[in-house]
Amino acid sequence: MGYMTTKQIADAIGVSLQRVRALxxxxxxxxxxxxxxxxxxxxxDLPRFTRQQTGRPHGRKTGGTPLPPVRIxxxxxGAA
Numbered sequence: 001m002g003y004m005t006t007k008q009i010a011d012a013i014g015v016s017l018q019r020v021r022a023l024x025x026x027x028x029x030x031x032x033x034x035x036x037x038x039x040x041x042x043x044x045d046l047p048r049f050t051r052q053q054t055g056r057p058h059g060r061k062t063g064g065t066p067l068p069p070v071r072i073x074x075x076x077x078g079a080a
Contacts, residue, residue, distance in 0.1 A: 003032055003040040013049055023049050 004012075010020045024031070024041075029048055031039040 002043045004043055004046065006039050006041070009041060009046065009049055012046065013051075020049065 006017050006020050010017050013020075015023075021039075023029070027048055029041070029045050032042045033040040
């Protein structure tokens with residue numbers, strides 16, 4: 001079991017130091033130790049910091065027929 005600093009985690013996942021701290025707070029990840037003013041995190045917690053899928057899941061579209069393309073008529077200039 002090794003430790004990673006906040007800077008190492010930020011570099012690994014491509015975010016800022018503040019974002020690492022915000023992710024830890026929102027996902028209830030507690031630091032393993034504090035060394036001076038540096039927070040040390042367990043290496044096993046690294047996957048918990050990575051991006052998670054957002055939005056609702058979209059199922060695979062099955063059946064049905066596609067709609068025909070819609071043609072939008074343009075307004076002519078000067079016509080009232």
